[in-house]
Structure formats: structure tokens, C-alpha cells
Amino acid sequence: MSSLLLAVVGISIFLLGYRYYAKFIAEKIYKIDSNFTTPAHKYKDGIDFVPTNRFVLWGHHYSSVAGAAPIVGPAIAVYWGWVPAVIWVLLGTVFAAGVHDFGALVLSVRNKGQSVGTIANKLIGHRAKILFLFIILILVLMVNAVFAWVIANLFVNFPASVLSIFIQIPLAIWIGYAVYKKSRSMLLPSIVALAFMYGAAVLASRFEFLQIDLVKWFGGEETTVMFGLNGVSMAFFVWIIVLMVYVYFASTLPVWKLLQPRDYINSHQLVLGLVILYLGVLFTNPTITAPAVNSGADISMWPLLFITIACGAISGFHGLVASGTSSKQLDKETDAKFVGYLGAVGEGMLALLAIIAVTTFFATGADFSAAYNSFAAASAGGLGNFIGGAGVLASGVGIPAYIASTIVAVIVISFAATSLDTSVRLMRYIISELGTEYKIPALTKAHVATSIAVGTSAMLVLLPEGPNGFGSGGYLLWPLFGTSNQLLAGITLLLVSIWLKKQGRNFMPTFIPMVFVLFMTVWAMGKQVIFDWSGAGTADTNILLFVFGALILGFALWIVAEAFKVLSQKQDPSDMDRIA
């Protein structure tokens, strides 16, 4: 199968979805109105509420939601063959993610630009707000653990990328100051910074002494370094501790000092990466060697596929961005279709690219099957295969593959690091909010909340044992990340459905995806908690995964109960005023 054909078909389906399905949703379901006064105009304050050009807003929205997750998920999920993964990405984006992101944006615009959490409080009640806070708490905890593992894993496997990542930090701080104190434009300095980073990546790929290879320094896999840890375990341990210390500072500094200038550099990387890799597909048109469907899978794709690819098919995190910032800046309500739906499409395109890179990487189907011989092997090695595959695609535009791999590793680590920063910061806010809610004033202190966030995340990522020992099993948490992300999407879709029902409209376009994601989550967690993690099945007990899985399952059932209760109520006319 030609990958170019797959890319063309995929992108065409996305665009048809936008042209027809999004139009239908906009006109018949959400009934968006270009004359509606959006919060950006009504509460204009020049800072949070600013009417913004839709192209600018889309770009900003997209770069906020795009990260490493739509790459990691598909790179693992091709284990079941590329066809199921592609179908889920395409249908998920068109019928679930697009409607979800677009819906979150419209719901928030119609509710004074408030966030999903506040709207949950208003539509369902205080209980829903607490549920919502706990779901986000568990999601960000999973993000912290998973992305800390992703970065540590890439540092271990691509030692040439380490230098560039550490160079980025002082460069970003310098840009932050230059812009803040001297109000310079960020464009030129950030391109210079990027040039430095890639320069370092090229040099480190060529000269081994520039590679920070902890595994080698600790004497490799065979040596015991200390506490009975071998070189690889020790490298994981050190990198995770370094990352946690870094993220403590990064998440307590003002955002303009480090986080945003880094985001700015990373946005260049996102654009550059997408352009180079899609051009690579166009020029080289590599053949997809991976099998279309894996008939010998050791674990069924039902329901695991649907939680393995969360971002890229549907992701609750988008609802947070849509209702948190984008909704406050929408110039016209009709722009919501462009920003929300196409934001989801952008994420879908990234996922599609990840699938292409991985499935074209191996010379033959047998090589692919050897690398993806079990779900555990797929989970541990998926991202490395993506980087290898992306390196080959980039060589299509004339970049040597070994340099391209380092640069792609730098790009993925940068994305993951931004996700990590943001989510530790988010976790700190949520811990503070829970502290206020339950009257524990100590939790509202920034450093107490950050210490708890960093401490629990570090414990969570270090606990699972993988094939390489201590700390290398972080990928086991990936399904938990997927399900908590789907739960968040489920609750947003529920809120949009309730809103539509109260307006007396057809709420099936949001209700059906909600049922689908919640059903898959309950199925996956129910199955894994009972048979894989509790010790009742053939596998050994895994307390950590059992506890978190059971928690997520409990939350999912809670949402189902709330949904059933609210949606089965007769319409109360007095509610109309509350929501309109």
C-alpha cells in the first residue's frame, strides 16, 4: 500500500468531514450565529477576553493541543495492524474529536466563556465539579508520569538528543527576558535558538563525546551501579530525578520566563516537523510494509485500541483548552467551527503521520512483526520506531537519516517536556483548588502543592518495572492515561448533550460519541482491573495499576450515572434560563 495514497485519502476524509459534517453540526445542531455577541466582545479586557482573528486563534489552539501524545498512541496502536488504527483515527477525528472540540468551544461561548468545570457545576451541580476536578487530577498525574518516562526513555535511547534539549532551557530564558524587558519580537531570536539546538543535534550525532549517554557512563546493562540497579535502571532513575527537579522549577516560575518562550520555539518545531515529514511522504512515497491487520495479537484490540489512541482520535484535554482560553477570544461564534473542528483535524493529521512513519519504517512485514511481537514490546518500542521511521521520511528531503532521527527525537522530547511542564503546573492548581474545597490551607501554598505534584508523579513513574528494570516500565501507565483522557472527553460531551437537550435539540451527535468512549473505557478498565491487575486472573497482582484502574472505572461509572440521571429527567422550563 502506498503511504502517499493513505495520506491523501486520510486528509480528504478530514476535509470532507469539515465541509459536510461540521457544517451540518454548525447549522442544525449547535446553531451557531454570526450575530451572537461572543464573550471576547462582551467582556473585552485586552488580556483574557480579546477578539482574535480566526487564523491566529486556530494556530494558537492547535499548537496548545498538539503534543507528543498523538504520536505515542498511534505508534503503539499499529500493533493491531495499520487499518484499525487508521480507521479509528479518521472516524474518531471526524465524528468524535471534531464534534467534541467544536462543542466545548460553543458551550463555553454560550456560557460567558467559562471553563468546562464551572459549566459542570452549573449544569449538573457541585458534585459534578468535584468529579471533574478528580478526573483532571488523575489525568495530569498520568501525563506527568507517562511523559517523564517518554523523555527518560528517549534520553536513554537517543543520547545525541540530550545536549539540544538542555541548550534550549537557557536560550528560552534569554528570549523570555529579551521580549519582556525590551519588547522585542520573538520570531528572530527563536529561530536563532532553534538553529543552535539543531546545530547541537547535528554535532552530537557526529561526535560521540557530545552525546550524554548515561547508560554507557554507568557501564551498560551488565554492571550493577548501586542499590542493585544495573546501568539502564540507573540511567532511568537519574533522568527521572533530573526531570522532576527541572519541572519543579519550570512549573513554579512565571510562564513568560521559560514555558512560553519554549512553547514558541516548539511551535516552529511542530510546523517544521509536519512540513518536512509530509514532504518526505510526498517525495519518497514509501510503501507500507506493516501488515494491515495483525491476526496473531496476544491481546485483543477491543477495547484497548480505543484507549491507546486517545489524542489523535478524541481527547478530553482539548476541551480544557477550548473552554479555558480559546472560547474567550473567539471573534464571531461562527469561527468556532474553524477553530474547534480544524483543531481536531490538525491533531488527526499528526496521528496519521505517526502511523505512516511507523508502518513504512521496516523493510518487510516480517521485520515489523518481529519488532511488534507483543503488545508490551509495541508499548515499549513504539516511539523509538516512530523516530526511526520519521528519520527515513526526512531523508526524503535530503537530511541524512541519522541526523534526522536525532532531530525528530529532539522534537518529540520538546513536545513531551512542554506537556510535562504544563501538566505539573495544572496539577499544582488543582491541588490548591482541592485544598480550598476541603479547607486544607497548606495545600493552597504553591511550593507545597508543587512538591506533592512532583513527588507523586516521580513515585508513579518509578514504580512500574519494565524489561529494563527500575523506572523503565512507565509505558504500562499509557492505557491509564488514555482512559482518563477519554473520561474527560466523556464528561465534556455529556455537558454538551445536556445543553443541547435543554435547548430541545437533537443531542445524538454528541451523545453517541460519549456513549462510545465511556463504553470503551468501562470495558477496558473493567477487563484489566479484574483480570489483569487484581490477581484474580492468570496475571500477578499489580497493586499500583489496580488502584488507579479501579479509580478510573469508578469515575467512569459515576459519569454514566450522572448522565443517565440528567438526561432521563423531564425538561424543566426554568432550566432554560439558567443555560441560555
Next chain:
Amino acid sequence: MTEAKWSFKRLIELYDEILSHNHKTEIKRELRDEDDLFLLLCFSELLGIPNPVSYYTLELYPSILEKFHDWHLRMGMEKSPLEGIRCC
């Protein structure tokens, strides 16, 4: 948005605008917070709110003393007109 002519320059501007959008908001927020604090420090006592910084600004007393002395002499007052300031 007025449909400007598509040019490379315009494209770069749009790109820059997209990327710096978030950052500009945060800078504005930071400057607004600074401004709020400054206003509060300057005018809180006018509004009847005890000024939390006067305790620290007391340290400036010695450095302002000489200038104050020069000022009241210039103004034709032999002795300090304010009870709180005893320069002479």
C-alpha cells in the same frame, strides 16, 4: 478580518502573530499586575487602606532628609514645617 493581499511578508506576520499570541497575553497580564500593585502602593492611604510598604519606606527617611531641608530653606521657611521630619 480585512482580506489583505497574500504576500510572503503578510504570511510571516501571521505566523509570528499565531506563535506570540499567548506570550503577549501573559506579558500584558504581568504588566497589569505590576501596575495594580504600583497603584495600590501609591494610593492605598488616600483610600483609607493602611499602606503595607510604609514600614519599609521608612528606610528612605535618612536619604530624603537633606533634600527636604534644602527645600524648606528654598521656600523661605527657617524651620521644618512638618512635625514628623526634624531636619533642624
